[in-house]
Amino acid sequence: MSRQKAPGYAGLVILALLLGLAFLGADIEMLDSINIAAPVWTIVALAYLLLRLLIDWRADRRGRAAMSALLAAGYIIFALLIFRPLWNGVDSVAATGESLRLVSFNINKDNPEQREVARWIETQSPDFVVLLEARDRAGSVSRLLKKQYPYQYDCRGDGNCSTLILSRTPALAVMPHARGDAENRKAISALTARFSRGGEEIAITAAHMPRPWPMGSQALRLRELAALAAEPSASQIVIGDFNNVPWSFSMNRLAVDMGVRLMSRAVPTWPTGGPAALLPIDNIYGRGCLGLVDLTRGPEIWSDHHPLVMTARTGGCGG
Known part of the structure; x- marks a missing residue:
């Protein structure tokens, strides 16, 4: 490649490197953090x-055009793989x-x-x-709601954990x-409680995950959550602050391991205080006989x- 032609390939090389690093996020947690911004850079790329591709084809630069086409195909495959949860959510009329x-x-x-x-x-x-970062003390939300919600459970079972189900x-x-x-x-901040609703049993798992970066241990905690909380014999809701987006490889893996599908439709919840929330890091997943009514x-x-706030139906699926 001549020095005159090299600058024309710089953008393609950069995008190829980005795509390669994004795919490596499937195995390397720190690289998976790149995929948090995947909706932006995928569209731009x-x-x-x-x-x-259009410019090079018209200029009869077929080699460069072919590289652009191959990279575009790679980005499309990547998008179909990683964004699958966004269009493969729970059926709104299942229950x-x-x-x-x-x-x-x-x-x-x-x-x-x-x-x-x-x-x-x-x-x-x-x-x-489901309350996260909640404190059981005088004037706290859990105590203020004690009369309406007398049954309160936490992730350690001793009242000393800030992940609660009321x-x-x-x-x-x-x-x-x-x-x-x-x-x-130093331990997973999560719990599962089983309830009876209209003769149907449903498990609710509440979780608060650590950040994927710079802590670098979230993927391990997600695997631990899947191993401890999977409820294959009942309908289940998995809900909380995952400090991660539903299209990352680690969250995709959690959904597969637990057999759940996204119910919260990637609604942005974080951060507040600006013109608009940017990232859907608070999410709701479900499995079994569940139907989303409103979110x-x-x-x-x-x-x-x-x-x-979610309204759902459970039961009545037949079979």
Whole structure:
């Protein structure tokens, strides 16, 4: 390749390198962090490659045009692979049985308006509440809601874990998944509780995952969650703050390992305080006889996360 021609290939080389690193994210957690921004750079890369393909073809630079076409095909394959959860979600009409309403909210451990958060949750009238970064202390959201939600379960089972499930009715069984100090990320901050709804059993798994970067241990925790919390014999909702987007390889792997599909449709929930939330790091997954009825994002209430409110149906699927 001559020095005169080399600059014309620079963009193709950079995009080929980016695509290779993105695919390596399937095995290397730190590289998977690149894929958090995949919706942006995938669209930009494809637009550039298609434009280059058109220009080079018209200029009779067939070799360069062929490279652009091959790279564009690679990006399309990558997109079909990694964005699969976004169009392969839970069927909205799969279930026709009893409805349930659920709120999930990372309230921020330093939230100064616990009473305002509790009032907002009350207005939603959910059957179940998942709280993350919650503190069991005087004036906390969980205590303010104790009368309406007398059954409160945490990820260690001893009242010393900030991942909680609140319910109006008692659980059939509760499985705390933390085996140690979940508050300092030395154990998984998650729990599963099984409930009866209209004669159907449903398991709710609440989880708060560490960040994928710079901690570099989230993939291990996600595998641990899948191993501990999979409920193959019942309908299941897996919900919480995953600190990750549903199209990353690690989240794709979690969905496959647990046999769940995305219910929250990648609604952006983080961060608050700006013109708009950017990333869907709070997510809801489901499996079994579940049908999505409604999903909304809640307001900013002194947290860096927006809450999610979901109404679903469980049961009545037949067979």
